Amino acid sequence: MTGPSALLEIAGVSVRDDGRTLLDDVSLTLAPGTVHVLIGPNGAGKSTLAACILGLRHFSGDITLHLRGNGRIGFVPQSFEADRTLPVTVAELLAASRQRRPVCLGIARPVRARIAELLARVGLAGFEARRLGALSGGELRRVLIANALDPAPELLLCDEPASGLDPEAVLQLDGLIKDAARAGTAVLMVSHDLAEVRRVADQVTWLDRSVRMTGAPDAVLAAHSGAAA
Amino acid sequence: MNTFSGWLADLSHAGLLPHAFQYPFVARGLVAILILAPLLGGLSHLVVARRLAFFSTAIGQAALTGLTIGLLLGEPLNAAYGGITGFCLALALLMVFVKRRSQLPPDTLIGVFMALTLGLGICLLVAVTKRFNIHQIEAIMFGSLLTVTDTDLVLLGLAAAGIGAALALRYNGLLVDSLSPPLARAQGGDPAVSEYLFVLLLTAAITVSLKVIGALLVEALVVVPAAAARNLARSTRGYLGWSVVVALIAGLGGLVVSTEWRVPTGGAIVLALAALFFVTLAIGALRGRAA
Numbered sequence: 001m002t003g004p005s006a007l008l009e010i011a012g013v014s015v016r017d018d019g020r021t022l023l024d025d026v027s028l029t030l031a032p033g034t035v036h037v038l039i040g041p042n043g044a045g046k047s048t049l050a051a052c053i054l055g056l057r058h059f060s061g062d063i064t065l066h067l068r069g070n071g072r073i074g075f076v077p078q079s080f081e082a083d084r085t086l087p088v089t090v091a092e093l094l095a096a097s098r099q100r101r102p103v104c105l106g107i108a109r110p111v112r113a114r115i116a117e118l119l120a121r122v123g124l125a126g127f128e129a130r131r132l133g134a135l136s137g138g139e140l141r142r143v144l145i146a147n148a149l150d151p152a153p154e155l156l157l158c159d160e161p162a163s164g165l166d167p168e169a170v171l172q173l174d175g176l177i178k179d180a181a182r183a184g185t186a187v188l189m190v191s192h193d194l195a196e197v198r199r200v201a202d203q204v205t206w207l208d209r210s211v212r213m214t215g216a217p218d219a220v221l222a223a224h225s226g227a228a229a
Numbered sequence: 230m231n232t233f234s235g236w237l238a239d240l241s242h243a244g245l246l247p248h249a250f251q252y253p254f255v256a257r258g259l260v261a262i263l264i265l266a267p268l269l270g271g272l273s274h275l276v277v278a279r280r281l282a283f284f285s286t287a288i289g290q291a292a293l294t295g296l297t298i299g300l301l302l303g304e305p306l307n308a309a310y311g312g313i314t315g316f317c318l319a320l321a322l323l324m325v326f327v328k329r330r331s332q333l334p335p336d337t338l339i340g341v342f343m344a345l346t347l348g349l350g351i352c353l354l355v356a357v358t359k360r361f362n363i364h365q366i367e368a369i370m371f372g373s374l375l376t377v378t379d380t381d382l383v384l385l386g387l388a389a390a391g392i393g394a395a396l397a398l399r400y401n402g403l404l405v406d407s408l409s410p411p412l413a414r415a416q417g418g419d420p421a422v423s424e425y426l427f428v429l430l431l432t433a434a435i436t437v438s439l440k441v442i443g444a445l446l447v448e449a450l451v452v453v454p455a456a457a458a459r460n461l462a463r464s465t466r467g468y469l470g471w472s473v474v475v476a477l478i479a480g481l482g483g484l485v486v487s488t489e490w491r492v493p494t495g496g497a498i499v500l501a502l503a504a505l506f507f508v509t510l511a512i513g514a515l516r517g518r519a520a
Contacts, residue, residue, distance in 0.1 A: 051411065053415045055414060056410070074415065075411065075412060075415030075416075077409060081409065082407070082408035083278065085459065085464040086278055086465070087464055087467060088408065088468075096404055096405045096416075102396075102401060103400070103404065103466075104468070104469040106401060129464070131463060148415075149411075178332075194360065197361075
């Protein structure tokens, strides 16, 4: 699929760093309303590809985004390397992209209400005043998921979003991702959890620096498992 | 300014303020601190969040080199703004430019630039001291209320208003970028723009503060308030608020101490900051034990 129906087109993307090839001639497309999962071993270039889409890495080739609506990209990073002793609350992080007023001068009442709803959606009701540094890894990840899902993005990039989540929270996350896709969001997700891939994916790309295979989840996962055996 | 000086002198004569407040230069110092403390204290929480403490030291020390360049180009000793501001801004931009293209740790790169600018400054200082008394240059290194003029105060006020307005407009993006540049990028920010913008604002704030606090000590006012505030704050709002309060208390306390005991203003402010840091550290530790 290319052209106007694709929301994201990646064509011949290569990344080289310090003499090493991190990505080699990677091409894929992503349609609105679909969940496309990248699988592959550590060091396969999955997070590098996400960084290229966000414009955080230099690459050769083309990445084209056909954003037609609010132009919003939701992003759940693989790691959140902020200084955990900084006194930033959950509500302040979420408010920072939802109001113009500097969050250090307070959070507007409508934004507070919206944040409360968002946190309830990810099972963190009442966490507004908690400091980010006081959250567990799983709680922090859920805050980042809440941040990425609202307002409904046109493209949702999730880099191992289930990492650190308990099984119940993973199922809740799957539901949120499928809801987002049903609402028209194009989802590109990196995952090592093959059971989760089966539950949520419409398309799967097996990446190992270059694209080994793209297609329906069952076919790609079968080929991937066969290669690993 | 004369009305304000007169009012302070009246309060001093009435015994409501220390004796030194009858002098106009102390009134000017008070105004300078009432502008500087919120400016540098307010910036300090973002300086610490963005891990730019060492960068601030480098910019403060580069002012010596900027001053000597300005003097060699013919600027007056008490208003070498062009040399100081121009050199410090150029150095700040160059440090960020190289940092974004190098894989070396930022503190290593800043150390290299600091050594380079200090070496250059010391070499140029030899040429400058043939034309100026070295003690006249000390004022910019350690800060002095005696040299602050009404023009300095106007410049300081305008710079603080501009820097404050720019920060208010970009604050949320800068905060998210301090926490996670990739997240800021996804939310429509540009980490490169945020980095360049913040160092330019910080450098401008440092250079306009030099006459009062001094080049060697200005770093303290952009780092210690936030360090002290972190011991007390539980939110970004508290972090900013406590940073400004600590800077104001230290600034006013340092001013009183420097005028009463005739010690350099910069040194007195830094000692007050250090004392406040240890007080907040103790409060934070006691609060943690009680929790």
